[in-house]
Amino acid sequence: MPSLQQYHTFSLASNCASIVEFDSVDSFLNAYNPTVNTYILGGGSNSVFLNDFDGVVLVNKIKGISHYDTESHHHISVGAGEDWHEFVSLCMQNEWFGLENLALIPGSVGASPIQNIGAYGVEIHAFIDSIEAILLETKEPFLIKGADCQFGYRDSIFKHALYGKALITKVNFTLPKEYEVVATYGELAVMDSPTALDIYNKVIEVRKAKLPDPKQLGNAGSFFKNPVVSLTHFEELKRVHFDIPSYPVSENQVKVPAAWLIDKTGFKGKALNDVRCHPTQPLVLTNIGNAQGGDLIALAKQIMHAVESEFKILLEPEVRLVGKEGLISL
Ligand SMILES: Cc1cc2nc3c(=O)[nH]c(=O)nc-3n(C[C@H](O)[C@H](O)[C@H](O)COP(=O)(O)OP(=O)(O)OC[C@H]3O[C@@H](n4cnc5c(N)ncnc54)[C@H](O)[C@@H]3O)c2cc1C
Known part of the structure; x- marks a missing residue:
């Protein structure tokens, strides 16, 4: 039985029947069998395998990032298997600001809407235009607007009506060009007129000092x-x-x-x-x-x-x- 220890950040010694990494919708559909107990995994930073899992673990590695802008906004489509922090860092390099408070959160882009990740006064729902996904039952693609995702504190429709029913394949973000940094929370509140990059660097510094x-x-x-x-x-x-x-x-x-x-x-x-x-x-x-x-x-x-x-x-x-x-x- 393959080991899941490297696939979840709590790193308990656990095994499962098989682990399949997929990098496209087609390879997911080839690997997915609705009659077999399946767990879809991103970076494994919000999942703990307590003991052996009697099923198949499908690990999302769907990559790809595309961007276009209008006069007022940046529109960025991101493959669900991209690394969240690498994506935030790419946004900073390109001066697409807004996600700086969410720097250094581990995991994949595809899991970010599931619990509506948040840190330092910002939650991701504010920047999600829509989510592209596959309905597992029919294997049909669908798109859900951010406004319909029932986002709440560490919560979304993917923990309720769509729980266990969908594979998120892409997240479409919209970042306004005109924006104000959010520096109201904790260590950010004492900063003197910080820029988005200052916030990004500070969040990384504080998280590294506080969190293992x-x-x-x-x-x-x-x-x-x-x-x-x-x-x-x-x-x-x-x-x-x-x-x-x-x-x-x-x-x-x-x-x-x-x-x-x-x-x-x-x-x-x-x-x-x-x-x-x-x-x-x-x-x-x-x-x-x-x-x-x-x-x-x-x-x-x-x-x-x-x-x-x-x-x-x-x-x-x-x-x-x-x-x-x-x-x-x-
Ligand atoms: C050190 C540390 C700090 C953290 N700090 C924060 C924080 O500040 N704020 C915060 O909100 N969270 C935080 N987290 C939690 C975690 O990083 C987030 O929840 C992250 O979004 C999980 O991503 P993942 O890809 O690792 O999820 P996983 O653990 O792989 O998956 C989480 C859930 O989503 C499902 N899932 C994953 N990908 C898909 C997909 N493509 N389609 C359908 N379902 C999917 C899985 O089945 C599982 O139920 C932290 C975790 C760690 C270890």
């Missing part, structure tokens, strides 16, 4: 989503925890940083065998050696339990956890 590099320390980025709670619930919490941070979401909801909640429950730096809650960013769980899927699940559940007991908040995993048959939920 999956090539050196297996991880899948933020293990949990930042929970959204009602304002009433938040005000109750604030009476006990004066320093609890929050970001406004709507008139009666706020987002609470999951890292803060996990830190407060004392998990920062704690390990269960070879799975550790990262010492400088407790939202990231890491593989510090020869981690086992069972230990990852056990530590994640302990954290969820502790946060729920202390704050009455249920944490939800951001990562896709893949078991023997396919995706599992905690």
Whole structure:
């Protein structure tokens, strides 16, 4: 059985029936068999294979980038198997600005709309004009406009009505020529009149300092989503925890940083065998050696339990956890 260890950034030792890399729609259609359990993979930075997967893993390597511009916009079509950060860097070199806050997010372009990747106050949905895909059931191509993708916080139609039903082959981005940098968040907020390139460089610097590099320390980025709670619930919490941070979401909801909640429950730096809650960013769980899927699940559940007991908040995993048959939920 081929090993999946190099195909997902958490790098658990897991195998599957077969791994096929495809670089075109035709080669995907040749490899895809609807009667066989299949997992479509990009860079594997949001997927964790907890143990052996009883099916075929199809790895998207569809490449190609084309660009044209109008008076007001840059229009860029990108093959789903392109590397996300390399694409952002190419945009910077060409002065197609807008994606700078999303620098250094690992993974493929094709996976970027699935969880509507976001960082430093920017989410990708703002720049997606449309997505080209194949409907797995009929093998027919279709195009969906960004406006119809039901984008939300780490969410899109590809996690709901189109979940497991489509292969994304191309993402069409539109970047306005007239734009304002977004420097409202964290370390960017203290910068003095930054340009898009300044933001790009700063984001890379901060991410390198804070987040473990999956090539050196297996991880899948933020293990949990930042929970959204009602304002009433938040005000109750604030009476006990004066320093609890929050970001406004709507008139009666706020987002609470999951890292803060996990830190407060004392998990920062704690390990269960070879799975550790990262010492400088407790939202990231890491593989510090020869981690086992069972230990990852056990530590994640302990954290969820502790946060729920202390704050009455249920944490939800951001990562896709893949078991023997396919995706599992905690
Ligand atoms: C160190 C680190 C930092 C991170 N930081 C961030 C961050 O700041 N913000 C953020 O939003 N995310 C972040 N992530 C998460 C991750 O990088 C993103 O979710 C990324 O978009 C995943 O891309 P991928 O190609 O690796 O996805 P994969 O793990 O390969 O796939 C993710 C899901 O999409 C499906 N899929 C993949 N490609 C296709 C396709 N072409 N068609 C249909 N389905 C497909 C898979 O089946 C799977 O369900 C981080 C991860 C790491 C390891």
